Amino acid sequence: MRLLYVIKKENPMDQMPNCPKCQSEYVYHDSINFVCPDCGNEWDNNEIQESDDDQLIVKDSNGNLLAEGDNVLLIKDLKLKGSSEVLKKGTKFKNIRLVNGDHNVDCGKIMLKSEFLKKA
Numbered sequence: 001m002r003l004l005y006v007i008k009k010e011n012p013m014d015q016m017p018n019c020p021k022c023q024s025e026y027v028y029h030d031s032i033n034f035v036c037p038d039c040g041n042e043w044d045n046n047e048i049q050e051s052d053d054d055q056l057i058v059k060d061s062n063g064n065l066l067a068e069g070d071n072v073l074l075i076k077d078l079k080l081k082g083s084s085e086v087l088k089k090g091t092k093f094k095n096i097r098l099v100n101g102d103h104n105v106d107c108g109k110i111m112l113k114s115e116f117l118k119k120a
Helices: none
Strands: 028-030 033-035 072-074 117-119
């Protein structure tokens, strides 16, 4: 009587994590980091992934949540420090970024406080 042993080999592709940025399953390992060819994201799987508790919460003057890429409007005239220029009420800023700090909205060339903005 012959015994047949079945050895199940694990497919290394089954162990690859999805991209944390775009959730793509097409990921490859580049000796040090994992790389997503779809969005170009590179990460080390040993890094602690950012959880929902670590998300930056920024609200505008009306209490609406602001997100990356939103468009916002100024609610009052603001003088620029170190300059004689004034940002007029109603000025629109497109594609904002949220950052930590006192001035928590990055509008490109200037940083503003969210209390002077409203979601457009």
